[in-house]
Amino acid sequence: MPTDTSKPMKLERYNSYIRKVHSTKLLNASSKFLFRVTLLIALVLILFFTINYPPLSDNTHSAPHHHHRHSFLSTSLFSGSSLVGGAAWEKQVRHSSTPRRVNGFSVLVTGAAGFIGSHCSLALKKRGDGVLGLDNFNDYYDPSLKRARQNLLSKHQIFIVEGDLNDGPLLTKLFDVVPFTHVLHLAAQAGVRYAMQNPQSYVKSNIAGFVNLLEVAKAVNPQPAIVWASSSSVYGLNTENPFSERDRTDRPASLYAATKKAGEEIAHTYNHIYGLSLTGLRFFTVYGPWGRPDMAYFFFTKDILQGKPIDIYRTQDQKAVARDFTYIDDVVKGCLGALDTAEKSTGSGGKKKGPAQLRVYNLGNTSPVPVGRLVSILEGLLNTKAKKHVITLPRNGDVPYTHANVTLAYKDFGYKPTTDLASGLRKFVKWYVNYFGIESKHSKETQHFDESS
Ligand SMILES: O=C(O)[C@H]1O[C@H](OP(=O)(O)OP(=O)(O)OC[C@H]2O[C@@H](n3ccc(=O)[nH]c3=O)[C@H](O)[C@@H]2O)[C@H](O)[C@@H](O)[C@@H]1O
Numbered sequence: 001m002p003t004d005t006s007k008p009m010k011l012e013r014y015n016s017y018i019r020k021v022h023s024t025k026l027l028n029a030s031s032k033f034l035f036r037v038t039l040l041i042a043l044v045l046i047l048f049f050t051i052n053y054p055p056l057s058d059n060t061h062s063a064p065h066h067h068h069r070h071s072f073l074s075t076s077l078f079s080g081s082s083l084v085g086g087a088a089w090e091k092q093v094r095h096s097s098t099p100r101r102v103n104g105f106s107v108l109v110t111g112a113a114g115f116i117g118s119h120c121s122l123a124l125k126k127r128g129d130g131v132l133g134l135d136n137f138n139d140y141y142d143p144s145l146k147r148a149r150q151n152l153l154s155k156h157q158i159f160i161v162e163g164d165l166n167d168g169p170l171l172t173k174l175f176d177v178v179p180f181t182h183v184l185h186l187a188a189q190a191g192v193r194y195a196m197q198n199p200q201s202y203v204k205s206n207i208a209g210f211v212n213l214l215e216v217a218k219a220v221n222p223q224p225a226i227v228w229a230s231s232s233s234v235y236g237l238n239t240e241n242p243f244s245e246r247d248r249t250d251r252p253a254s255l256y257a258a259t260k261k262a263g264e265e266i267a268h269t270y271n272h273i274y275g276l277s278l279t280g281l282r283f284f285t286v287y288g289p290w291g292r293p294d295m296a297y298f299f300f301t302k303d304i305l306q307g308k309p310i311d312i313y314r315t316q317d318q319k320a321v322a323r324d325f326t327y328i329d330d331v332v333k334g335c336l337g338a339l340d341t342a343e344k345s346t347g348s349g350g351k352k353k354g355p356a357q358l359r360v361y362n363l364g365n366t367s368p369v370p371v372g373r374l375v376s377i378l379e380g381l382l383n384t385k386a387k388k389h390v391i392t393l394p395r396n397g398d399v400p401y402t403h404a405n406v407t408l409a410y411k412d413f414g415y416k417p418t419t420d421l422a423s424g425l426r427k428f429v430k431w432y433v434n435y436f437g438i439e440s441k442h443s444k445e446t447q448h449f450d451e452s453s
Contacts, residue, residue: 084161084170090177093132096159097178101128105339108180108224110134110213111187112160113146115292116229116283116331118153120184123332124339125156132178133160134171135187140194140201141293148435149290165209171216179220182339185213185228188260191294192233193396195255206259211266218274223345225357227338230264230280232324232364232402233257242403245282245360254397264360271358275347279338279357284364284404288328288424289431296371297325297425300378300386301432309387312371315400316392320370322401326363327419327427334363337413364404365417377422381429 083089097106107124111117112133121131133153137143150160163170165187174180189198189205210228217224235243237251252258267278287297303310313321343357372390379386393400409415432438 084163085173092159093161093174093177096157097130097132097180099128099130104129105181106130106132106178107182107184107339108132108134108174108178109184109186110165111185111229112153112158113137113150114186114190115288115290116286116328116335117184117186118149118290119288119328119332120186120335121153121158122156123336124184125158127336130178131158132174132180133158134163134165134174135160136164137162140189140191145290145293152290165205166212168212168216171213172220175216175220179222180224181222182342183213183217183224183226183228184335184339185210185226188229190256190292192254192256192398194294195259195397199255202255202259206256207262207266210263214266214270214276217345218270218276218347219350221348223274223276223347225277225279225339225342225345226267227279227281227335227342228263228267230282230360231257231260232282232284232362232404233399234261234264234282235402236399241401242366242405243362243364244405245362245408253399256397268358271356273352274350275345275352275354275356277343277345277357279342279359279361281334281338282360282362282364282404283331284324284326284362284402286326286328286331288428290435291328291428297374297378297428298432300375301382301429304375304378304382304384304386305438307384307387309389310375312375312388312390313393313398314390318392319400320372321393321398322368322370322403323374324364324366324368324402324404325374325421325424326365326404326417327421327424330365330415330417330419331363334361334409334413334415337409337415341413359412361409361412361415362404362406363409363415364402364406365419365421366404366406367420368401368403369421374421374425377425378429381426 097108099106105124107129109117109121109124109131112121112131113135117133117135121133124131133150135146135150137146153160161170161174165171187205187209189201195202214226217226232243233254234249234252234257235247236249236253236257238247238249240247249261249264252261264280267280270276271278285295287295291298293299293302300310315321338359338361346352346354346356375386375388406415406417
């Protein structure tokens with residue numbers, strides 16, 4: 001009987017079968033594991049990109065911390081509806097910036113769709129300077145008013161690039177296309193009381209945005225001279241009267257004021273290190289046609305016409321709160337005067353070559369008016385009684401009064417305000433009833449309104 005050799009063979013086959021099964025199982029298990037890990041990584045990556053690279057249509061100011069990535073994309077591809085960097089876009093930029101007078105300026109106006117920005121842009125263009133606007137059209141107040149100002153500017157051949165101050169590549173691109181002689185930097189997060197609701201927006205525009213602009217301006221060749229908007233609010237708790245540029249400005253009463261004061265210090269630094277010519281203008285409660293709807297004179301007019309109550313602030317010790325309300329045309333003259341007397345920056349290639357001009361001026365009206373008086377003037381112009389709530393000034397960053405000494409601006413560029421509050425408000429109301437199509441005896445009186453007034 002042959003010996004059964006099949007047993008060890010079978011055993012061997014069985015063992016090898018078991019090994020195979022195990023290794024296949026192992027293989028199956030490890031490939032399943034690998035597959036799951038890959039899936040997980042893919043999901044994590046998708047999540048990461050969704051969070052960090054929002055779609056292009058995203059609103060830049062709704063998500064400040066995403067801003068840099070977003071702006072990189074928007075700069076590389078689109079800004080608003082026009083292709084940034086494209087031939088047609090460059091042509092528009094150049095055309096808008098080219099002066100039409102001998103020795104005319106090429107001015108980059110930031111915040112050109114804003115109140116003071118739009119008025120200054122028109123004034124510069126009318127006298128033959130080249131003007132390019134930059135504005136992010138944010139929705140701090142109704143952007144349709146900014147669009148309307150943009151339309152007005154485009155009728156005068158002024159192009160506004162839609163973009164943010166914090167968009168470094170965009171700013172660099174603009175300076176690549178145009179060797180701006182001047183920057184009139186008016187883009188900012190304005191408003192004293194809103195700083196308590198949205199403090200970060202002040203840091204983002206008034207500090208980070210300003211630094212970004214200065215970084216670009218110091219690096220370009222030639223460096224432009226910069227005139228920019230500071231604020232009367234830097235005087236804060238100052239008690240000297242009237243306010244002079246020599247007074248203390250180290251006690252701001254609001255974050256808004258603190259960011260403007262920070263701007264003045266930052267200006268000092270860039271002037272000192274890089275030779276940038278810098279002029280800060282401390283505006284005093286500027287008002288007029290095409291004004292800002294967040295300001296008291298504007299929303300008082302709206303509320304009075306709609307029969308809504310208005311709050312009139314009084315100080316803690318029940319004194320009237322007063323402002324040195326300054327009419328827009330006077331401020332525009334001040335801005336142009338500052339530009340005309342701005343000396344050239346002295347640096348080149350990011351290096352200082354010699355001392356450069358550093359200035360600060362008050363641009364006010366020199367006659368403070370109590371808020372109650374502002375309301376009576378409006379009541380007269382609107383022929384409607386206001387529902388007045390007189391309340392004690394809430395702790396909201398407001399200061400009790402402002403009053404400008406403008407001797408310095410007068411001495412250096414002949415600044416002389418000529419419009420009193422009653423005449424200025426008359427012009428504002430005339431614009432207001434026309435712009436909003438309000439049917440009253442006022443609109444009949446003003447049928448022949450000139451939209452650029
Ligand atoms: O001069 C400036 O530097 C500042 O002027 C204005 O700030 P403000 O003077 O507070 O102007 P409004 O907000 O229009 O207020 C005008 C006056 O009305 C008062 N007010 C405001 C709102 C209100 O409901 N009731 C009221 O009595 C304020 O206390 C203030 O005295 C601008 O809003 C700032 O952007 C600018 O920088």
